[in-house]
Amino acid sequence: MSDRYLNLVNSPIGSAVASRVGLPHPAVLRRYKAGDPPLPGPAIVGSTAGAVPTALTTILTKAGIEVLDSLPEGAKVAAAVLDARTVASPGDLGGLRAFLQPAVKALAANGRVLVLGRAADGKNVGVDATRQALDGIVRSLAKELRRGATANLLWVEDEASLESALRFFLSGKSAYVDGQPLGLGAGEAPNPSDWERPLSGKTALVTGAARGIGAAIAGVLARDGAHVICADLTAAGEALAKVANRIGGTTLHLDVASPEAPQRLLDHLASHTDGLDVLIHNAGITRDKLLANMKPEQWDSVLAVNLESQLRINEALLGSDQLNAQSRVVCLSSTTGLSGNRGQTNYGATKAGVIGLVRSSAAAFAKHGASTINAVAPGFIDTEMTAKMPLATREVARRLSSLQQAGLPIDVAEAVSWLSSPGAGGVNGQVLRVCGQNLVGA
Amino acid sequence: MNTRRAAIVGGNRIPFARSNGPYSRASNQDMLTATLDGLVARFGLQDERLGEVAAGAVLKHSRDFNLTRESVLGSRLSPNTPAYDVQQACGTGLETVILVANKIALGQVESGIGAGVDTTSDAPIAVNEDLREVLLEVNRARSVGQRLKALAGLRPGQLVPSIPVNSEPRTGMSMGEHQAITTYEWGITREAQDELAAASHRNLGAAYERGFFDDLLTPFLGLARDQNLRPDSSVEKLAKLSPAFGKQLGEQATMTAGNSTPLTDGASAVLLASDEWAAEHKLPVLAHFVDAEVGAVDYVHGDRKEDGLLMAPVYALPRLLARNKLTFDDFDFIEIHEAFAGTVLATLKAWEDEEFCRRRLGLDGALGSVDRTKLNVNGSSLAAGHPFAATGGRIVASLAKMLHANGGGRGLISICAAGGQGVVAILEGAK
Numbered sequence: 001m002s003d004r005y006l007n008l009v010n011s012p013i014g015s016a017v018a019s020r021v022g023l024p025h026p027a028v029l030r031r032y033k034a035g036d037p038p039l040p041g042p043a044i045v046g047s048t049a050g051a052v053p054t055a056l057t058t059i060l061t062k063a064g065i066e067v068l069d070s071l072p073e074g075a076k077v078a079a080a081v082l083d084a085r086t087v088a089s090p091g092d093l094g095g096l097r098a099f100l101q102p103a104v105k106a107l108a109a110n111g112r113v114l115v116l117g118r119a120a121d122g123k124n125v126g127v128d129a130t131r132q133a134l135d136g137i138v139r140s141l142a143k144e145l146r147r148g149a150t151a152n153l154l155w156v157e158d159e160a161s162l163e164s165a166l167r168f169f170l171s172g173k174s175a176y177v178d179g180q181p182l183g184l185g186a187g188e189a190p191n192p193s194d195w196e197r198p199l200s201g202k203t204a205l206v207t208g209a210a211r212g213i214g215a216a217i218a219g220v221l222a223r224d225g226a227h228v229i230c231a232d233l234t235a236a237g238e239a240l241a242k243v244a245n246r247i248g249g250t251t252l253h254l255d256v257a258s259p260e261a262p263q264r265l266l267d268h269l270a271s272h273t274d275g276l277d278v279l280i281h282n283a284g285i286t287r288d289k290l291l292a293n294m295k296p297e298q299w300d301s302v303l304a305v306n307l308e309s310q311l312r313i314n315e316a317l318l319g320s321d322q323l324n325a326q327s328r329v330v331c332l333s334s335t336t337g338l339s340g341n342r343g344q345t346n347y348g349a350t351k352a353g354v355i356g357l358v359r360s361s362a363a364a365f366a367k368h369g370a371s372t373i374n375a376v377a378p379g380f381i382d383t384e385m386t387a388k389m390p391l392a393t394r395e396v397a398r399r400l401s402s403l404q405q406a407g408l409p410i411d412v413a414e415a416v417s418w419l420s421s422p423g424a425g426g427v428n429g430q431v432l433r434v435c436g437q438n439l440v441g442a
Numbered sequence: 443m444n445t446r447r448a449a450i451v452g453g454n455r456i457p458f459a460r461s462n463g464p465y466s467r468a469s470n471q472d473m474l475t476a477t478l479d480g481l482v483a484r485f486g487l488q489d490e491r492l493g494e495v496a497a498g499a500v501l502k503h504s505r506d507f508n509l510t511r512e513s514v515l516g517s518r519l520s521p522n523t524p525a526y527d528v529q530q531a532c533g534t535g536l537e538t539v540i541l542v543a544n545k546i547a548l549g550q551v552e553s554g555i556g557a558g559v560d561t562t563s564d565a566p567i568a569v570n571e572d573l574r575e576v577l578l579e580v581n582r583a584r585s586v587g588q589r590l591k592a593l594a595g596l597r598p599g600q601l602v603p604s605i606p607v608n609s610e611p612r613t614g615m616s617m618g619e620h621q622a623i624t625t626y627e628w629g630i631t632r633e634a635q636d637e638l639a640a641a642s643h644r645n646l647g648a649a650y651e652r653g654f655f656d657d658l659l660t661p662f663l664g665l666a667r668d669q670n671l672r673p674d675s676s677v678e679k680l681a682k683l684s685p686a687f688g689k690q691l692g693e694q695a696t697m698t699a700g701n702s703t704p705l706t707d708g709a710s711a712v713l714l715a716s717d718e719w720a721a722e723h724k725l726p727v728l729a730h731f732v733d734a735e736v737g738a739v740d741y742v743h744g745d746r747k748e749d750g751l752l753m754a755p756v757y758a759l760p761r762l763l764a765r766n767k768l769t770f771d772d773f774d775f776i777e778i779h780e781a782f783a784g785t786v787l788a789t790l791k792a793w794e795d796e797e798f799c800r801r802r803l804g805l806d807g808a809l810g811s812v813d814r815t816k817l818n819v820n821g822s823s824l825a826a827g828h829p830f831a832a833t834g835g836r837i838v839a840s841l842a843k844m845l846h847a848n849g850g851g852r853g854l855i856s857i858c859a860a861g862g863q864g865v866v867a868i869l870e871g872a873k
Contacts, residue, residue: 227486234653237660238476241483245518250486253656260653271726 453839535834
């Protein structure tokens with residue numbers, strides 16, 4: 001559903017009124033459209049070490065981004081990229097302030113601040129404290145940025161996925177990812193022959209694909225070149241067929257919580273595909289009740305659909321010959337799993353459980369032909385479900401993020417599709433929040 | 443000439459709805475288009491040019507002269523897919539499958555869809571025959587005077603529309619009344635009919651419960667299961683119903699609304715292809731289409747017992763079995779369309795009647811008994827309902843899936859049709 005407040009404050013009169021009385025001013029976000037360049041303008045690039053590594057400049061230049069080493073007089077930049085991997089003592093952090101202060105002032109609407117750091121490794125307390133400080137800087141800066149601009153942090157342990165990550169975070173695909181750190185490690189992360197269709201030739205399966213976020217994920221995976229098997233309950237088959245026909249995919253009626261689901265899935269893959277490359281565990285239900293009033297069946301059904309099904313299907317796939325090498329699994333978590341939510345002890349259990357699942361099984365997937373498994377945790381996303389919320393609650397919830405608006409299903413889908421791409425092979429066992437830096441929780 | 447067996451890749455249908463129920467405002471074209479689109483979605487046929495789509499409806503509006511082609515154009519199939527309409531009463535659905543399978547067998551097409559649809563809710567209503575004559579006269583008139591003269595022929599009684607009736611033009615009797623005679627003549631008991639009806643509901647309900655239809659249907663207009671299905675149906679409950687047909691038989695009347703199929707709306711479609719086409723599209727082959735035979739009886743002038751309106755399969759099947767050198771024992775599943783429980787039971791009884799089989803079928807003895815554990819094991823029309831032209835596709839797709847799950851084997855289909863016709867066919871499961 002449309003965000004009337006966002007539309008209003010972006011009209012000439014609404015904008016004037018909102019700024020005078022100090023109302024929130026959500027921006028119209030720059031979202032990716034097919035054919036868009038990764039960045040609509042130049043990027044200022046710096047390094048706490050002085051010279052910017054050539055590898056970094058090369059990646060950006062190859063993506064068609066104009067790289068500047070000093071700010072242009074009176075002109076805006078679309079992004080500020082700072083390589084802070086060398087910071088080792090608190091005194092080094094002043095370099096961030098020195099670089100970011102003028103850069104942020106010159107940042108265009110929907111600009112991107114991207115900081116590259118290294119994660120603390122327990123070897124030296126001074127170094128670790130300094131490295132961890134980057135997280136606080138980026139999260140705080142993200143809350144200061146306005147007009148749709150975002151700030152994010154990449155913990156770069158290995159550069160395998162650096163190119164792919166830079167392209168994602170600078171582009172409109174990351175519009176609703178804000179104030180987030182993400183770890184980049186080693187892995188098989190081949191660049192696609194066509195960055196516009198990174199999933200070309202891949203077979204993907206999305207559970208819960210009939211509507212909402214699942215339908216959006218199926219659409220983006222198809223746009224990125226994958227053949228998408230859209231799975232959902234038989235009862236949702238009418239909507240599911242429309243999704244599949246819109247995106248050129250196929251349907252599979254599957255109740256993921258049923259005991260036969262893993263075997264039925266394997267049978268379908270064996271008879272209809274050359275193996276699975278991408279699996280998106282999106283199917284999920286809510287049965288909200290305060291713990292005091294929760295019935296066993298409300299508890300059990302949410303656990304069965306949102307968590308147990310994922311465990312059983314992953315186990316079956318890893319033990320079969322139907323999961324291809326360098327496959328990608330993305331599980332839908334939720335900010336509820338990170339920060340909790342009143343009335344959602346059952347749902348919160350599953351969404352936190354998914355994070356545990358992802359972290360714990362990353363090694364097993366890495367062993368399976370350098371595959372990966374990650375989670376995406378959406379924040380407040382406008383869907384049919386949130387459309388049913390009371391108006392006031394919805395309006396408040398929408399503004400409770402740094403971007404002062406709800407995300408769209410497409411925002412979640414873009415993050416999922418990026419984590420599903422070959423180039424993201426260095427991202428494994430991670431949780432990426434797509435929440436506009438939701439002010440609630442971690 | 444070299445021929446090959448057509449492969450049955452799969453099917454799709456919408457749940458069948460009771461007349462004037464959830465689909466009451468859906469036209470044949472709406473239902474057929476949705477069914478084709480569900481098939482397209484299941485097998486990824488978007489923008490695919492198929493060899494042909496053959497489909498039909500028994501109750502059809504005159505505006506639907508190109509029903510199938512219009513449905514293809516409204517679907518996600520390539521608009522370059524040709525289509526044509528078929529009408530053979532309740533045999534329509536199976537006949538479309540035979541036609542497409544034969545073209546594949548001859549190498550004329552590589553892929554195609556056989557389908558059928560019917561609505562008894564959105565049925566065509568024609569103007570009164572007298573009114574039609576007046577209107578045509580007005581149309582022929584060349585002057586105002588002639589027109590006025592023709593219009594003077596209008597009478598209030600002509601406003602009564604001509605509503606289609608489920609009756610045979612040559613006898614004026616409904617199908618149910620015809621079957622009531624056959625049921626009586628063959629001595630089929632009320633209990634046997636109610637048992638068959640209860641089994642149909644029980645089997646169909648169980649099939650839904652174990653997810654048998656998950657890859658055979660796509661919900662439509664909010665309906666996800668056949669509306670007529672009563673899984674808790676029982677012989678005791680069915681025994682309480684009053685006779686609906688053959689009331690002139692008095693105490694001997696046995697046919698009720700429970701052991702007869704209700705008027706139903708729905709559609710079904712079957713995807714057929716050559717083995718090569720299926721492999722190229724990475725699609726499974728469930729079964730192969732082996733052979734078919736169509737028969738007809740002279741129900742107008744023939745014997746009251748042996749030439750009943752719905753008895754044609756009795757005569758068609760022995761010819762099909764003989765041609766393929768098969769007996770009932772060679773089949774794993776036998777699907778006999780349940781127009782009425784009495785139809786199925788009279789048909790089975792005729793095949794078991796040694797004297798009848800010698801005299802009328804030219805056999806050495808009885809054709810044989812059908813093992814009832816192989817009969818309609820996932821339910822049939824008594825439970826699912828019977829949207830006339832859609833029944834053939836329902837049976838073909840379900841049987842093909844059963845054979846595939848069985849790891850092979852043979853299946854037999856028998857469908858009776860108005861006009862004293864009957865269509866029978868053999869499928870062989872793919873491993």
